[in-house]
Amino acid sequence: MRLLTFDAGDGPRAGVLEEGRAVDARALLGEPHRGSLKELIAGGRIDELRGRLGDTGAPSHPLSAVRVLPPIPDPEKIVCIGLNYRKHAAEVGVDVDALPDVPTIFAKYPNALVADGATVRAPTAKTDYEAEVAFVVGRRAKDVEEADALDHVAGYTLLNDLSARDLQGATPQWMPGKVFDGSAPCGPYLVTPEEAGPPDRIGIRLTLNGEEMQSGATDDLIFSIPQLVAQLSRLMTLEPGDIVSTGTPEGVGMGRKPRVWLADGDEVVVESPTLGRLTTRISA
Numbered sequence: 709m710r711l712l713t714f715d716a717g718d719g720p721r722a723g724v725l726e727e728g729r730a731v732d733a734r735a736l737l738g739e740p741h742r743g744s745l746k747e748l749i750a751g752g753r754i755d756e757l758r759g760r761l762g763d764t765g766a767p768s769h770p771l772s773a774v775r776v777l778p779p780i781p782d783p784e785k786i787v788c789i790g791l792n793y794r795k796h797a798a799e800v801g802v803d804v805d806a807l808p809d810v811p812t813i814f815a816k817y818p819n820a821l822v823a824d825g826a827t828v829r830a831p832t833a834k835t836d837y838e839a840e841v842a843f844v845v846g847r848r849a850k851d852v853e854e855a856d857a858l859d860h861v862a863g864y865t866l867l868n869d870l871s872a873r874d875l876q877g878a879t880p881q882w883m884p885g886k887v888f889d890g891s892a893p894c895g896p897y898l899v900t901p902e903e904a905g906p907p908d909r910i911g912i913r914l915t916l917n918g919e920e921m922q923s924g925a926t927d928d929l930i931f932s933i934p935q936l937v938a939q940l941s942r943l944m945t946l947e948p949g950d951i952v953s954t955g956t957p958e959g960v961g962m963g964r965k966p967r968v969w970l971a972d973g974d975e976v977v978v979e980s981p982t983l984g985r986l987t988t989r990i991s992a
Contacts, residue, residue: 710897714774735766746949749862778821779898785950786816792955793928799963811931820892827989828890835970838869838956839914839922839978849946857937864904866978866986867953868893893988904982907933915977924957
């Protein structure tokens with residue numbers, strides 16, 4: 709099932725994608741009031757929603773007639789994982805024979821979120837792309853065991869961890885280069901686990917102006933998705949709707965010779981066989 713947040717002209721609504729149309733999720737549940745996708749997830753309503761698919765009578769709109777927003781426009785937390793693909797770690801000089809015991813984490817904030825098709829202004833001339841698979845927390849998670857971790861995942865989406873590398877490297881902390889407005893294009897949908905496929909086999913690819921720059925899959929993760937849920941839940945309570953972006957494969961602009969930076973007019977596409985296609989345009 710593919711879930712989304714859309715605006716048909718009267719504000720954001722939770723929806724389900726069916727045959728190219730955004731179906732009002734609350735109406736599908738027989739509820740007249742508007743509610744967010746995060747609220748549906750927190751309320752444990754996704755299975756109920758799945759059971760209503762195909763019901764007639766709920767308002768729906770062609771995707772071309774609505775504005776698709778980030779799947780979760782209002783997360784409490786956006787947690788990002790750094791250097792979490794073995795080949796990417798190697799390309800930037802990390803010794804992959806001495807891998808860390810704990811993941812590298814940093815944060816983004818809701819100002820970073822933009823939807824599929826957005827144009828993002830690059831804050832510096834050394835702005836880079838990072839194709840990532842992100843998951844959304846479905847149930848509150850605190851001190852979760854790895855064996856139970858996937859029970860706390862509502863679904864998966866695409867995220868582009870846009871990074872101003874000069875700002876990122878200006879301090880020991882990466883965040884100055886990670887938090888600019890629009891630095892987390894996300895979407896277009898939240899794909900539930902049964903459709904996304906096994907969490908260690910999700911493919912991801914990034915093209916820049918049509919040229920492939922990154923291609924990988926989550927089987928190259930240093931810390932798997934269950935490991936991330938377990939480890940993060942020991943550091944903080946994960947809440948429904950929180951977004952965790954799991955890292956990027958090899959091929960980032962910073963790791964290339966010569967280096968490749970995003971420029972005015974560039975089109976960056978992140979895509980996955982199961983998670984869809986996320987397009988971002990860059991302005992200077």
